[in-house]
Amino acid sequence: MPFYHSLGQIPPKRHTQFEKPGGSRSDGPFYYEQLFGTIGFDGMSSLMYHIHRPTMVREVLESVDMTPKLAVEKNMLARKLVGFNIAPADDYLESRVPLLINNDLIFGLAAPRQSLTDYFYKNADADEMLFIHKGSGRLRTLLGTIPFEYGDYLVIPRGMIYQIEFDTTDNRLLYVESHSPIYTPKRYRNHFGQLLEHAPFCERDIKRPQDLETHDELGDFLMKIKKQGSLHSLVYASHPFDVVGWDGYNFPYGFSIFNFEPITGRVHQPPPVHQTFQTDTFVVCSFVPRLFDYHPKAIPAPYNHSNIDSDEVIYYVDGDFMSRNDIAQGHITLHPGGIPHGPAPGAMERSIGKKETQEYAVMVDTFRPLMVTEQAMKLDDGKYYKSWLT
16 A cells, blocks of 8 residues: 555664564564565565564475366356355365456455464465455454455455454455555555545545554464465464564555445446556456436446456446346356447336446456356356347
8 A cells, every 4th residue: 555554663763773672582682674565676565573583484385286277268258157156165265266367367256164263374476355245354464453344355465474364154255366566546646645635535444454463472383375376385483473563555454345435427437437446457446336427318327338458347246236137246247358248238228317326346357358267167157148139
């Protein structure tokens, strides 16, 4: 996030001696500074201060290939996936089901029944965006804890060590793994990084890490690290959450879809007004309840449009999505670039005269084509591409 945050104890000057209380200790008299950043030394970064060296690896265990199995590499078919047909699984990582992928991202769903507490996880390949469709709990990281609930986005920078605790066993998540950093939309920020007055949300809406956990523990701590598409298991010699303080711009955060303030107009507004996040390779938009267009001859339903340069994926969260027929919670539509799509038959006519909508949905528009996994094909209704025929 392009704004500053700090938790715990930090020295008055960076890259200087930061003494532990009580003088000399067996693990050294100073806290250990670590720079946590991306894009070399050019991207967002934070400085952390550890009780123990963050470099102590005791053992390297097995590695598991996590490469998704593809069913369709060159897709030119509109598809509808029934997302709630994904079976729940106990383990947090094993519950993840990749559905649509390219070299820039993995788009998938998960239904974990249990919290991730037996090991620690780090995605060294990608930033992660989680959308909480069902469930609540806490995202615990070495930079602090973020409580979450239905409707929350959680943005977790690559390399962030975390665990996740759920309050219930009925949890449904949308996840995106991005090989480009996830930012707020550039056009909603000034050149200092502050969100502008016309932005659909502001810094007050952001859930920042709080309640920094600091564990002074040595032992065997299992860490699972995703790197180059494989999941590597390592044993760390100290508790990963041993940070006494940190400051900077690179940290996880949360944002509720219920705090997104829609932008409306006299005639139908294009999808960019719903944009919530951006990367170099895709954007994320939030569709939320809003007043419809107020021109006397307005057509609230979206006009037919061609995705020449992007594939459009919409995850339906709640409400009555006015432009579609036969859509329910957890459904996913894929509209590939190269062919036009638009409102379902009858949707345009039904929308005329309507004053508002109560829909919630998350849209991901990619700038390169998406490939369809074998798991996604099991969820495909097989007939959605014909839904515009009358």
